Amino acid sequence: MEHQIQxxxxxxxFMTEADFEEAYRNSTFYVESNYLxxxxxxxxxLEHIANIAKxxxxxxxxxxxxxxxxxxxxxxxxxxxxxxxxxxxxxxxxKIHSETWRKLREEMDQREKEKHNPILEFNEVVLDPSDxxxxxxxxxxxxxxxIQDEAVILIADYIEKQLNSK
Numbered sequence: 001m002e003h004q005i006q007x008x009x010x011x012x013x014f015m016t017e018a019d020f021e022e023a024y025r026n027s028t029f030y031v032e033s034n035y036l037x038x039x040x041x042x043x044x045x046l047e048h049i050a051n052i053a054k055x056x057x058x059x060x061x062x063x064x065x066x067x068x069x070x071x072x073x074x075x076x077x078x079x080x081x082x083x084x085x086x087x088x089x090x091x092x093x094x095k096i097h098s099e100t101w102r103k104l105r106e107e108m109d110q111r112e113k114e115k116h117n118p119i120l121e122f123n124e125v126v127l128d129p130s131d132x133x134x135x136x137x138x139x140x141x142x143x144x145x146x147i148q149d150e151a152v153i154l155i156a157d158y159i160e161k162q163l164n165s166k
Contacts (some may be wrong), residue, residue, distance in 0.1 A: 050149035
């Protein structure tokens, strides 16, 4: 799903506890003590990255002319109401030779078609520097206040890719 951030989908599998320990010891995020403090630091780092992304969006959103390929779920902070922005692109089924697989893909395609709600225009970005609250207006809908960090990261990533492709 490109409109949500996926973490590890599959955990590595090890045959022994020693293999397990060795693999994580060699990882970028290995710690030997102070587990709670280290965990808190990583959570703080995620928030820090999201706040940097808010500034990036604030400074660059007007430079993007086409928002139609941004697939994102935006949650209105005060109410928790989620709005999914999704641009349905029809699938070409002519190359699928298995009847069973084709029917399955057609059903999936129909569900995707029903979700069609592309971003036609990105109207406004508001960053409250006093507390980091971040709000946006999309397709004229102002009901996106204090959006969650996951959406912020996906929007910043979209902007970066759009600007780098020019």
